[in-house]
Amino acid sequence: MNAIGAARSFRKHLRIFGCYYRLNLASALEYRASFAIQAFGMALSNSSFIFFWWIAFRQVGGSIAGYSFEDVLFIWAASSGGFGLSTILFANASNLSNLIITGELDAFLLQPCSVLMNLICAKTSLYAYGDAMYGIILMALFYAGDSAAWLWFGYGVLLFAAIYAAITLTAHTLTFYMGDAGSIGALASQFSLNFSIYPESIYGPAVRALMYSLIPAAIAVHVPLKLFRELLHPAAALSALGGAIAYCAAACAFFYRGLRRYESGNVIVTKM
Amino acid sequence: MPVITTCGLTKTYRAKVKGEGLGASVRALVKPQWKQVEAVRGVSLTIERGEIAAFIGPNGAGKSTFIKMLCGILHPSGGELSVLGMLPLKDRRRLAMRIGSVFGQKSQLWLHLPAIDSFTLLAAIYEISDAERRRRVAELSDVFELGGFIQTPVRKLSLGQRIRCEVAASLLHDPEILFLDEPTIGLDVVVKQAIRELILRRNRERGVTVFLTSHDPSDIENLCRRAIVIDRGSLIMDCPVERLRTESGVESADASMEDIIAAIFRKGAAS
Amino acid sequence: MKLVRQLRKYAVIARVSFSNAIAYRSALFTRFAFYTLFIYIFMRLWGAIYREGGVGGYSYVQIVWYLIMTEGIAFACGSDVFGAMNADVKSGSIAYQLGRPTHYVVMQLASSLGQVILNTMLFGALAVTLGLMFVGPLPGFGIGAIPALALSIALSFIQNYFTLMTLGLSSFVIEDNTALYLIYQKLNFMLGMFLPVEFLPDALRRAALNMPFSYVYWAPAKLFVGYTPELFRQLIPRQAGWAALAGALAFTAYGAGARRIQANGG
Numbered sequence: 001m002n003a004i005g006a007a008r009s010f011r012k013h014l015r016i017f018g019c020y021y022r023l024n025l026a027s028a029l030e031y032r033a034s035f036a037i038q039a040f041g042m043a044l045s046n047s048s049f050i051f052f053w054w055i056a057f058r059q060v061g062g063s064i065a066g067y068s069f070e071d072v073l074f075i076w077a078a079s080s081g082g083f084g085l086s087t088i089l090f091a092n093a094s095n096l097s098n099l100i101i102t103g104e105l106d107a108f109l110l111q112p113c114s115v116l117m118n119l120i121c122a123k124t125s126l127y128a129y130g131d132a133m134y135g136i137i138l139m140a141l142f143y144a145g146d147s148a149a150w151l152w153f154g155y156g157v158l159l160f161a162a163i164y165a166a167i168t169l170t171a172h173t174l175t176f177y178m179g180d181a182g183s184i185g186a187l188a189s190q191f192s193l194n195f196s197i198y199p200e201s202i203y204g205p206a207v208r209a210l211m212y213s214l215i216p217a218a219i220a221v222h223v224p225l226k227l228f229r230e231l232l233h234p235a236a237a238l239s240a241l242g243g244a245i246a247y248c249a250a251a252c253a254f255f256y257r258g259l260r261r262y263e264s265g266n267v268i269v270t271k272m
Numbered sequence: 273m274p275v276i277t278t279c280g281l282t283k284t285y286r287a288k289v290k291g292e293g294l295g296a297s298v299r300a301l302v303k304p305q306w307k308q309v310e311a312v313r314g315v316s317l318t319i320e321r322g323e324i325a326a327f328i329g330p331n332g333a334g335k336s337t338f339i340k341m342l343c344g345i346l347h348p349s350g351g352e353l354s355v356l357g358m359l360p361l362k363d364r365r366r367l368a369m370r371i372g373s374v375f376g377q378k379s380q381l382w383l384h385l386p387a388i389d390s391f392t393l394l395a396a397i398y399e400i401s402d403a404e405r406r407r408r409v410a411e412l413s414d415v416f417e418l419g420g421f422i423q424t425p426v427r428k429l430s431l432g433q434r435i436r437c438e439v440a441a442s443l444l445h446d447p448e449i450l451f452l453d454e455p456t457i458g459l460d461v462v463v464k465q466a467i468r469e470l471i472l473r474r475n476r477e478r479g480v481t482v483f484l485t486s487h488d489p490s491d492i493e494n495l496c497r498r499a500i501v502i503d504r505g506s507l508i509m510d511c512p513v514e515r516l517r518t519e520s521g522v523e524s525a526d527a528s529m530e531d532i533i534a535a536i537f538r539k540g541a542a543s
Numbered sequence: 544m545k546l547v548r549q550l551r552k553y554a555v556i557a558r559v560s561f562s563n564a565i566a567y568r569s570a571l572f573t574r575f576a577f578y579t580l581f582i583y584i585f586m587r588l589w590g591a592i593y594r595e596g597g598v599g600g601y602s603y604v605q606i607v608w609y610l611i612m613t614e615g616i617a618f619a620c621g622s623d624v625f626g627a628m629n630a631d632v633k634s635g636s637i638a639y640q641l642g643r644p645t646h647y648v649v650m651q652l653a654s655s656l657g658q659v660i661l662n663t664m665l666f667g668a669l670a671v672t673l674g675l676m677f678v679g680p681l682p683g684f685g686i687g688a689i690p691a692l693a694l695s696i697a698l699s700f701i702q703n704y705f706t707l708m709t710l711g712l713s714s715f716v717i718e719d720n721t722a723l724y725l726i727y728q729k730l731n732f733m734l735g736m737f738l739p740v741e742f743l744p745d746a747l748r749r750a751a752l753n754m755p756f757s758y759v760y761w762a763p764a765k766l767f768v769g770y771t772p773e774l775f776r777q778l779i780p781r782q783a784g785w786a787a788l789a790g791a792l793a794f795t796a797y798g799a800g801a802r803r804i805q806a807n808g809g
Contacts, residue, residue, distance in 0.1 A: 012399060016393070023382055023390075023393055026385055026389065027382060027385055030384045030425065033718075034721070037721050037722050037725075041722070041725040045729060048729045048733045048737070051733050052733070055742050055743065056598075059742060060595035060598065061595075064592050064595055065591035104378065106345050106375065107375070107380065109343075109344065109364065110345070110368055110371075110373055111397050112364075112366070112369045112398060183570075183576070186573065187576055187577070187580070190577065194584050198584065198588055199591065201591070202587040202591045263345065263346060263347050264346070265347065
């Protein structure tokens with residue numbers, strides 16, 4: 001494809017993306033009450049974790065596993081904001097196993113645009129707005145005037161949104177190969193979250209290796225924190241970004257490789 | 273000029289064979305047994321531009337596998353295939369721009385939003401400019417009489433109104449071939465007739481080729497000129513709809529289309 | 544005799560739900576994985592906290608077993624009765640249940656019981672395995688405490704179940720009651736499931752002990768890690784009281800709702 005074609009395709013997909021976003025929001029607002037309650041529910045749920053940390057720090061003071069209470073608030077804000085953004089934009093990634101098994105993936109193959117983009121952007125999660133807002137509120141409450149904190153928070157949110165979607169997608173892509181991988185997908189998502197909302201040093205070396213490689217949630221949360229606390233050279237931000245891009249690219253390639261099995265009909269049998 | 277040509281089109285699946293019970297499940301996990309399933313066996317046919325063809329067959333005959341190959345969803349395992357001069361899987365996106373589909377109960381409309389919003393999304397997907405979209409929506413809304421409910425959330429529409437929106441949605445990008453899978457299922461007689469009338473009109477005015485699967489004998493009788501019957505993956509009959517009666521071997525002159533189709537299916541099963 | 548026949552009926556319902564539960568093997572596997580993951584993470588987390596200093600009267604081994612118990616109750620005895628009630632009331636199918644020769648509330652309980660008993664056995668086995676593997680046996684725990692513990696867990700289940708049912712039935716009068724459910728759930732988390740009541744600031748602790756929420760998770764787990772006959776005599780009557788109150792509320796809510804249906808139609 002030449003440069004003009006690529007630019008045209010990019011504009012087209014941006015337009016579709018915008019359309020999905022508007023429709024999803026409008027769809028959600030059809031049920032205004034439930035929208036508000038789901039967002040409230042998430043904020044409440046997150047608060048119960050913050051409550052836990054508040055009690056824990058009240059008991060032992062100072063720092064836990066090398067993280068101060070403010071550090072914990074920062075990783076919570078970044079995880080919650082990033083998770084929120086990811087599931088506002090790409091909620092359908094976690095639905096992939098389902099789409100494959102029910103054959104609803106067909107609908108996306110019938111449309112003249114990128115299957116992957118079309119697929120993962122087609123849905124939004126209502127809870128997600130609560131999570132995203134929660135991240136921002138935490139930052140506003142505890143880091144209001146600190147521009148460095150906001151910078152690394154924004155960096156973390158973007159990285160987390162992309163990486164979380166890529167991890168979820170990769171796990172659900174396994175359904176192309178082995179039949180329903182829905183529960184593996186749910187576990188992978190759960191791992192990513194749990195790797196990011198606790199101080200990384202609570203985990204042993206094997207788990208820490210995992211959170212920087214196969215399920216690289218750590219680079220979107222703990223790396224920004226270290227950058228903010230100036231424990232890492234700012235250049236590390238670039239390598240984390242490069243790592244995230246490489247991981248997302250690999251996730252896309254893996255998806256399209258799996259899709260070929262769907263196209264060749266190997267997956268359809270799971271439903272017979 | 274043919275718009276669809278297939279020659280010896282074949283599709284085989286590899287299916288896991290699994291016995292009953294826990295023991296068999298464990299065995300299947302360790303050493304899965306496979307068997308070949310031939311869903312479509314060497315089907316050759318040609319469809320000309322502007323035809324309305326009915327694709328008939330008992331459940332599990334291979335109809336949807338065949339259509340999925342035509343649309344570029346599935347890879348053929350053998351044979352040749354050309355749709356609008358393209359290889360469906362290779363040119364999936366280019367082909368998708370030129371074909372439309374209404375697939376069974378799978379809706380392309382957003383349930384909680386008015387149909388007009390879904391049209392806007394489809395316009396973005398099919399690269400239709402805003403001005404052009406407004407013109408086409410106005411036209412479709414006029415022909416399909418959607419004016420009264422195009423602004424109402426789809427979940428509040430009656431089934432008939434919804435199907436009219438579905439068909440209109442599939443025509444928004446002005447496709448040259450329309451694939452319809454059971455378009456009238458669950459509709460009352462009056463609405464069925466209206467939908468058929470709309471499809472016929474589109475065919476007459478725009479020369480749209482229609483490829484339809486249906487279990488409803490009156491769809492076949494009132495809409496289609498050609499009947500293609502497939503059973504267990506093989507083509508068993510391909511003739512004008514009027515000739516189905518003689519081909520089926522049903523003697524009685526007042527036998528309904530339903531009796532005729534039943535006779536053909538039974539004949540297929542017996543052979 | 545009549546009572547025996549009555550009980551038999553519900554025993555059959557419980558048995559059917561038990562066999563039904565066995566059918567969900569793969570779903571169970573996922574829940575096992577999640578349970579193990581949560582226990583592992585909280586064990587590491589509390590390990591890090593205890594490295595900084597001792598916490599309010601619990602040893603590290605005790606706190607890990609405490610969490611194994613609270614999470615175990617949540618996983619094994621959790622129930623979607625709230626959602627089921629809500630759906631039944633909203634769809635109006637609760638009206639059909641009025642015509643059946645069983646009491647709706649009792650029938651719901653019986654049909655959940657099979658699942659819960661199976662889950663308790665399975666998660667119990669997993670919980671013990673994980674505990675022994677991660678931190679070794681719980682000091683001071685004797686086999687003799689098991690009946691007391693079983694009673695405490697049963698009361699916890701009944702209290703939680705009837706509370707959820709009452710919340711679900713509230714959809715007779717409240718249009719969207721999900722917020723109530725969420726608040727109830729999170730209060731349970733904060734006042735017992737994540738951490739023992741003893742860790743809370745004084746005022747909050749005193750308040751918690753006089754509210755029902757802590758008796759769902761904290762009471763059985765506390766009894767488990769620090770069993771003494773005095774503690775048993777202290778906690779069980781309170782648990783029983785809250786459970787009875789929750790049950791009374793559920794029956795009343797159902798009765799009121801049923802009269803409403805009979806008066807105005809579904």
